[in-house]
Amino acid sequence: MYILLFFPANFFYLKKNFMRRMLKLSCICTIAATALLSACSKKNDTTNPVVTPPVTTDTSTLKGSTGGFYFGFALGYSSMNTISAYAATAKGQVNQATFGNEMKHASIVQNDGSLNFTTADAFYNLCNNAGIQVYGHTLCWHSQQNTSYLNTLTAGTAISTTNLVANGSFESGISTNWFTQVSTTAPTAGAITLDNTTAEDGTQSMKVVVTTPGTTTYSIQTVNDAFAGASAAGGTYKVSFWAKGAGSVILVMQGSQYEGATTFNTTANWAQYSLTVTLPTNETAPQIRFNFGAAGTYNIDNVAAYSTAPVPLTKAQIATNVDNALNSFVTGMVTHYAGKVKTWDVVNEIMADGASGLRNSTNANTGQAAGTAGYFYWTDYLGRNAGLKAFQYAHAADPNALLFINDYNLEYSSVKLDSLIAYVKELQGKGAHIDGIGTQMHISINTTTSSIDAMFVKMAATGLKVRVSELDIAMNTAGASSFTPTAAQLATQANLYHYVVASFKANVPKAQQYGITVWGVSDTDSWINTSAHPDFPLLFDASYAKKATYTSVLQALKGQ
DSSP states (O other): OEEEEEOSSOEEEEETTHHHHHHHHHHHTOSOHHHHHHHHHHHTTTTSOOOOOOOOOOOOOSTTSSSSSEEEEEEOHHHHHHOHHHHHHHHHHOSEEEESSTTSHHHHBOTTSOBOOHHHHHHHHHHHHTTOEEEEEEEEOSSSOOHHHHHHHHSOEEEOOOOOSTTTTOTTOSSSSEEEEEOOSTTOEEEEEEESSOOSSSSOEEEEEEEEOOSSTTSEEEEEOOOSSOOOTTOEEEEEEEEESSEEEEEEEESSSEEEEEEEEEOSSOEEEEEEEEOOTTOOOOEEEEEOOSOEEEEEEEEEEEEOSEEEOOHHHHHHHHHHHHHHHHHHHHHHTTTTOOEEEEEESOBOSTTSOBOOTTSSOTTOOTTSTTOOOTHHHHTTHHHHHHHHHHHHHOTTSEEEEEESOTTTOHHHHHHHHHHHHHHHHTTOOOOEEEEOOEEETTOOHHHHHHHHHHHHHTTSEEEEEEEEEESOTTOOSSOOOOHHHHHHHHHHHHHHHHHHHHHSOGGGEEEEEESOSBGGGOSSOOSSSOOOOSSBOTTOOBOHHHHHHHHHHTTO
């Protein structure tokens, strides 16, 4: 998963988790360099002799040599449009493309939460016209998120949903939390009773019969208890009620002050009436009061008053907001490309390194704090169901699409691989539709072949489709600022490429072999190859000429 950086003639990807992977490599490289080369030779003595294959003259293509599964590259839109050799190499060699950047959350989601497909659509059309199938990447990930938008969903405020009117529905009667009065001063005549024959909601309402209005508007009135726990001083409140009965009702907010007196003309049918009242700063105990100064029969129900002062979002509100945002992105993406993009990385890098379970903000690496630099951890808010929801939304949007879970270091950490497989089974047990598992395989020349075999065996045992999703092989494992590979390193790299492809074919049943994608086209395109840490990890050199690594992959695809 990468951020795409553009330069006049080319681009490269910076891996967000570059440092954690370099830590992995440094753990492997704790002995002297000469010992490393010796170890690399020794481990491949019988099955993978260290002999650099010649640059091939075979005119076969990678995509035409797989025997049925996909062979792909990670591609960038700018390079496909501006570098002719890059585009020609991709079009000639692969039948599937993973967009390095253009389908990620930060590239699609705008600051208002809307989705902008302009660049992704143009890139899709470019690939589709070249006969290259697009692999959807990626829907639920913790990096390269539009945190400018997502942060508003988790750190915002809302209008209070606490009704400050006690027993505003009258389901507890008219004497609970309400004071009722029909003045005995002539000529006032009327009655206030509980009516269980009509209600706007529930089963009861307050019935007010004004036979003869009194000498004041408040001769016949009902008053609710003072707001409990309300910050009344200078506060603004939205007050509403439902009423029916031809006539007029006067609504007042009154405590030590008399505010907002408003006359509402009611009708024979239930209707809702409302007003907004700002109280003076010296008001301390506001109450809702209804005055009845016109003859008639009235029913009042569902009286409510809400403070309009913003309050922090509750945990439940935040979870709902995040869930809606995930649904919007996943459903929007998959629906937009339904029938076009046939396979998706639905959940990406959700497993924490080591044995610490799902990735979240508490176990993230330094520099990957939630909400900063594009990092957003869906698991912080949706827990273990983050992956479940992503798969559910994707499958509902396009039931015909193949859905994958994808992660890295699976060949390096058996604990992480086991945890990922266990999580897949957990999601399946909850009804998630999962078709396959992707292993990124950003490996180095020091990666042991036995660990590669063991990974493929475990992945195949799930019965799911298996995909190598982001393959490259680093040689500059020490991260030196200047680096020229030795002949032994080049040979080891080429032979390890061969081994990965051969192991994939040998250990994954053919029906489960989905495909292999190399992460980039030429060495200059690779996220690994930077000015600070040069490397040569791919199949083509800076001039897009085939390298020995290309020969080894082609031979392995052909079973040679």
